[in-house]
Amino acid sequence: MKIKLLLASIALLLTGLFPLLAQDDDDEDWDIYGDLELVDDTKVKRFAKPTIVGMSPTRFLSLSYDRQLPYNMNLSATRFPASGNSGWGVDEDAPVSETGRVNFTGGIRFNSNIPVISKSNLVWQTGINYMRTGYSITDIENQGNGTGLATILDERGLNNLNWTNTFFVPISEQNFFIFQGSFDMSGDYGWNLQPFNTVRWSLAAVYAKRVSENKRWGLGLARTYRVGNLNYVPVVMYDVTSADRKWGTEILFPARAHGRYNFSKTSLLLFGYELEGQSYRIDQFSVGNNSYEIRRGELRPRLEYQKQLSGPFWMNVQAGYRIDYTFNADELEGSREFFRGFFGQQQYGMINNLGNAVYFNIGISFVTL
Incomplete structure (x- = not known):
C-alpha cells in the first residue's frame, strides 16, 4: 500500500x-x-579469499641480512667443454683440486610483493627481489690445474636479481587458481649486468580449494630452479589453522613446509624447512655464447620468529642449518638449458662440495595481515 x-x-x-x-x-x-518488495534479490557472485585466518602476514617489502658460519669447500679438478644438451664427462669420483676455508657467506636480501590489481575476482602482485651471497675464503689450495673458482667466489661473490609476478584467480566461493612466473638473472656479475642473455625463468600453476576460513589445499605443477638444476615438480599446498587459532601449517611442498604456532595476533613461530637455489653464471668461465653455471641448491631446516614492531612493521629472526644439496656446475652450449631433473644420468662438468653450516637471518618487513 x-x-x-x-x-x-x-x-x-x-x-x-x-x-x-x-x-x-x-x-x-x-x-x-502489488507484488513489489523493497528487497534487491539480485544475486552477487562471491569469490574465494586469498588467505585463511591465522597465517603469517604477507610481506609487501622486506629487507634482511643472511649469514652462514664457517665451513670447508672442495672443488673438483677440471671443467670440461660443453657437449650440447647432454651434460658433461666428470663423474662423482672426480679428484679434488681446490680446497678452501669459507669464513663468511652471506649478504643483504631485498624482497618486494606489490599489489597491482586487487579485486574480488583477480589479485595481481609483482615484485623485484635481490639476494647477495658474498664469500670470504682463506687457505685456498690448488692441486695441479685448479680452476680458480674459489678465488672468483672470494673476489666477486654471487648475485641474484629476480622479477616475480603472482596471480590469484578465484573461480567460485571456494575454488581458485594461483599462477606465478619469475625471471632470474644470477651470477658473479657486477653493475654491468653482463649475464643478461642468460636469464632463467620459472613458472608454477596451482588449483586450490578454500574449504573454510581455517583450511585450504591445492595441487599443481612447477618449472623451477629451486635445487639449482632445471626441474619439473608437482606442487602440494596445504594451509590449515586450528579452531583455537594457535597451531597451523603453511606448506607449499617441495619448496617449503612449516608448522606454525601463534603466540598472539602479533607474534608467531614457524618451524620447518625451505629449499633455496638458482643457476648462477660464472662470467670468467663462460666462453663465447656458452654459459658456465653453478647449480646452487640448498636445504634449510629452520626456526623463524616473527613479531609486530609497530603498525604494519614486523621483524623476523631465523636460525637454521644450511645443507648443501648441490654446488656442481654445467656449461651450456649457446646458453641453452637442458633437463636433468632428479634422475637424469648426465654427468656434471664439475663436482663441488660445500660443508654444511649453521646460518642466521634477521630482517624487517612492511606487511599486511
Whole structure:
C-alpha cells in the first residue's frame, strides 16, 4: 500500500513538471505494483579469499641480512667443454683440486610483493627481489690445474636479481587458481649486468580449494630452479589453522613446509624447512655464447620468529642449518638449458662440495595481515 502511495506521488509530481510524459490516472494499472518488495534479490557472485585466518602476514617489502658460519669447500679438478644438451664427462669420483676455508657467506636480501590489481575476482602482485651471497675464503689450495673458482667466489661473490609476478584467480566461493612466473638473472656479475642473455625463468600453476576460513589445499605443477638444476615438480599446498587459532601449517611442498604456532595476533613461530637455489653464471668461465653455471641448491631446516614492531612493521629472526644439496656446475652450449631433473644420468662438468653450516637471518618487513 505504501508503495502505491509513493508511486502515485511521483506520478503527480511528473504531471506537474513534465506534462508531455504524464499519463491520466485512469490509464494506469496500479495493481501491477502489488507484488513489489523493497528487497534487491539480485544475486552477487562471491569469490574465494586469498588467505585463511591465522597465517603469517604477507610481506609487501622486506629487507634482511643472511649469514652462514664457517665451513670447508672442495672443488673438483677440471671443467670440461660443453657437449650440447647432454651434460658433461666428470663423474662423482672426480679428484679434488681446490680446497678452501669459507669464513663468511652471506649478504643483504631485498624482497618486494606489490599489489597491482586487487579485486574480488583477480589479485595481481609483482615484485623485484635481490639476494647477495658474498664469500670470504682463506687457505685456498690448488692441486695441479685448479680452476680458480674459489678465488672468483672470494673476489666477486654471487648475485641474484629476480622479477616475480603472482596471480590469484578465484573461480567460485571456494575454488581458485594461483599462477606465478619469475625471471632470474644470477651470477658473479657486477653493475654491468653482463649475464643478461642468460636469464632463467620459472613458472608454477596451482588449483586450490578454500574449504573454510581455517583450511585450504591445492595441487599443481612447477618449472623451477629451486635445487639449482632445471626441474619439473608437482606442487602440494596445504594451509590449515586450528579452531583455537594457535597451531597451523603453511606448506607449499617441495619448496617449503612449516608448522606454525601463534603466540598472539602479533607474534608467531614457524618451524620447518625451505629449499633455496638458482643457476648462477660464472662470467670468467663462460666462453663465447656458452654459459658456465653453478647449480646452487640448498636445504634449510629452520626456526623463524616473527613479531609486530609497530603498525604494519614486523621483524623476523631465523636460525637454521644450511645443507648443501648441490654446488656442481654445467656449461651450456649457446646458453641453452637442458633437463636433468632428479634422475637424469648426465654427468656434471664439475663436482663441488660445500660443508654444511649453521646460518642466521634477521630482517624487517612492511606487511599486511
